[in-house]
Amino acid sequence: MSLYTENQLSLKSMVADFMKKEVVPIMAEYDRKGEVPMEAVRKGFEIGLHLLELPEAYGGIGLSYEDYCIVQEELSSYEAGFSTTFGASDLAVKAVMNAGSEEQKQYFGDFIAQGHLGAFCLTEPQAGSDAAAVRTTAVRDGDDYILNGTKCFITNGGIADIFVVIAVTDKSKGVKGLSAFIVERSRGVKSGKEEDKFGIRLSNTTDVIFEDVRIPSKNLLGQEGRGFITAMKVLERGRVNCAAGAVGIMRHAIELAADYAKTRVTFGKPIAANQGIQFMLADMKIAEESARQLMLYAARLCDAGENFQIAASAAKAYAGDCAMKVTTDAVQIFGGYGYSREYPVEKLMRDAKIFQIYEGTNQIQRSVIAGAMLK
Ligand SMILES: Cc1cc2nc3c(=O)[nH]c(=O)nc-3n(C[C@H](O)[C@H](O)[C@H](O)COP(=O)(O)OP(=O)(O)OC[C@H]3O[C@@H](n4cnc5c(N)ncnc54)[C@H](O)[C@@H]3O)c2cc1C
Numbered sequence: 211m212s213l214y215t216e217n218q219l220s221l222k223s224m225v226a227d228f229m230k231k232e233v234v235p236i237m238a239e240y241d242r243k244g245e246v247p248m249e250a251v252r253k254g255f256e257i258g259l260h261l262l263e264l265p266e267a268y269g270g271i272g273l274s275y276e277d278y279c280i281v282q283e284e285l286s287s288y289e290a291g292f293s294t295t296f297g298a299s300d301l302a303v304k305a306v307m308n309a310g311s312e313e314q315k316q317y318f319g320d321f322i323a324q325g326h327l328g329a330f331c332l333t334e335p336q337a338g339s340d341a342a343a344v345r346t347t348a349v350r351d352g353d354d355y356i357l358n359g360t361k362c363f364i365t366n367g368g369i370a371d372i373f374v375v376i377a378v379t380d381k382s383k384g385v386k387g388l389s390a391f392i393v394e395r396s397r398g399v400k401s402g403k404e405e406d407k408f409g410i411r412l413s414n415t416t417d418v419i420f421e422d423v424r425i426p427s428k429n430l431l432g433q434e435g436r437g438f439i440t441a442m443k444v445l446e447r448g449r450v451n452c453a454a455g456a457v458g459i460m461r462h463a464i465e466l467a468a469d470y471a472k473t474r475v476t477f478g479k480p481i482a483a484n485q486g487i488q489f490m491l492a493d494m495k496i497a498e499e500s501a502r503q504l505m506l507y508a509a510r511l512c513d514a515g516e517n518f519q520i521a522a523s524a525a526k527a528y529a530g531d532c533a534m535k536v537t538t539d540a541v542q543i544f545g546g547y548g549y550s551r552e553y554p555v556e557k558l559m560r561d562a563k564i565f566q567i568y569e570g571t572n573q574i575q576r577s578v579i580a581g582a583m584l585k
Pocket of ligand 1: 330332333340366407
């Protein structure tokens with residue numbers, strides 16, 4: 211019995227073919243440079259990688275969330291920074307599809323479908339885990355809002371053409387005074403400092419600066435005061451996607467480690483002949499398989515319209531932690547060669563770390579789970 215339907219298998223194979231042809235040959239070079247391979251991103255547009263989650267009614271491919279996560283696992287198993295570029299654009303899509311009016315969904319869908327990336331701007335220097343501490347303001351001025359503030363660590367911050375921004379519309383209301391807006395770059399959004407990251411270096415992460423950026427009030431997503439709820443809904447779905455990325459990285463690390471263990475000879479026999487190595491590989495496989503099941507379970511709950519808050523946080527935290535452990539063990543199996551940039555496993559270890567940090571750190575996932583359990 212296959213874990214996947216025929217349709218899912220053909221999606222996986224389409225993505226694998228694309229990655230092998232367009233990204234794998236250049237990824238080491240772009241990892242060194244710390245740059246987004248824009249030519250490959252544009253080729254990704256041709257096969258609709260920016261449209262996977264956008265519903266068909268708004269010009270997208272409209273995959274189920276399960277299928278979407280399966281595709282994300284496949285992308286990440288080849289290159290997690292490249293998949294982050296599209297995944298982060300989808301965070302903006304998620305926000306508009308969750309909170310937007312029919313008109314906003316159509317507008318945003320058309321914009322993305324023309325071959326543009328989006329970005330989701332929540333984090334600020336004092337507002338990471340404490341997301342409600344946002345200080346960027348959106349002040350009403352006639353039929354417009356004027357935005358001021360700086361967001362940090364924004365994926366696609368330097369390359370997106372459209373942003374979903376969480377800003378304060380009423381400071382006196384605390385978390386209920388946050389609102390979400392669609393903001394086109396053409397309205398005067400500036401990109402600031404680019405992060406020189408140690409992992410997912412094929413993705414772009416920058417500050418995003420709003421200095422008297424004027425937007426029409428029709429760009430407000432939903433009602434004033436609903437921004438925090440919108441952001442949390444976006445992140446809940448995004449967490450399952452993060453789990454998929456972490457599973458993809460694990461899969462790749464395990465394949466490399468198992469192959470290496472069969473060929474590396476010490477004391478006259480392959481290192482794979484040692485039970486110590488076999489058990490390490492078996493534990494890595496247990497982590498991959500169980501994290502994938504948790505990720506698929508959360509995605510299916512989401513597709514079924516069930517409450518998937520605990521499952522999403524559990525999948526993200528578990529897969530992220532497992533990916534870190536599995537990639538560290540893969541480096542261990544490669545010995546000194548694992549520590550060298552000449553071999554591919556150190557990159558996987560660097561890339562894996564982000565899955566314990568973004569879209570809510572794994573400590574915050576545990577807080578979310580405990581909060582839901584103890585409510
Ligand atoms: C590469 C990258 C891409 C990103 N992309 C985006 C993006 O596209 N959009 C966006 O809005 N943001 C993005 N982020 C931001 C990311 O979501 C935040 O970095 C993350 O939520 C953590 O916030 P922080 O960095 O401020 O850490 P802090 O909140 O300062 O946390 C520091 C440490 O303290 C722990 N901690 C904090 N509070 C608690 C608590 N109550 N209990 C226990 N432990 C706690 C944290 O788990 C962490 O270990 C990105 C970050 C990175 C690194």
